Amino acid sequence: MSLDFTGLRRVADEELSTKDTRYLALVRVDLMALYRRWGRPDVGIDDLGEWLCFAFALSDGSKFVLQREAYNPPTPGFLLSATKALFSAEAVERVIGALEIPEAVVVELSDEVLD
Structure with missing residues (x-):
């Protein structure tokens, strides 16, 4: 995978x-x-309420967002959603590294990635 996270x-x-x-x-x-x-x-x-969102883009146009419910999140984590180019287990690890937050970890992958 040749994703460039420098941008x-x-x-x-x-x-x-x-x-x-x-x-x-x-x-x-x-x-x-x-x-x-x-x-x-x-x-x-x-329709579900308010969400806290951190949206990002790479220089190639790929995008991802971290979001969670603003007031009553059911989990302490954030949902990571991504565009097609970033939709893989390998890309998840690269996204987490690019956030530059050492304690950030993947808790669960989408079933679609695991198939």
Whole structure:
């Protein structure tokens, strides 16, 4: 896989279309660690409520987002959703490394990745 993470940058949550991304993994990462490294989260709103979102793009146009419910998250982690080019187990590990938060770990991979 030849993904280049050197151009990783934050993008506005609105730049990601939910139809272009799929759930990839559950990532255990502290909200404050994300905040310290990447700034304030965006707040997205949908039919289910408010979400804290950290959206990112690579220089090749691939995108991913870490998000969780704003007020009552069912897990301390964040859902990682990604565009097609990043939808693999190998890419998950590269994404986690690119976040530059040493304590971030993958808790669970999507069943679609495991198949």
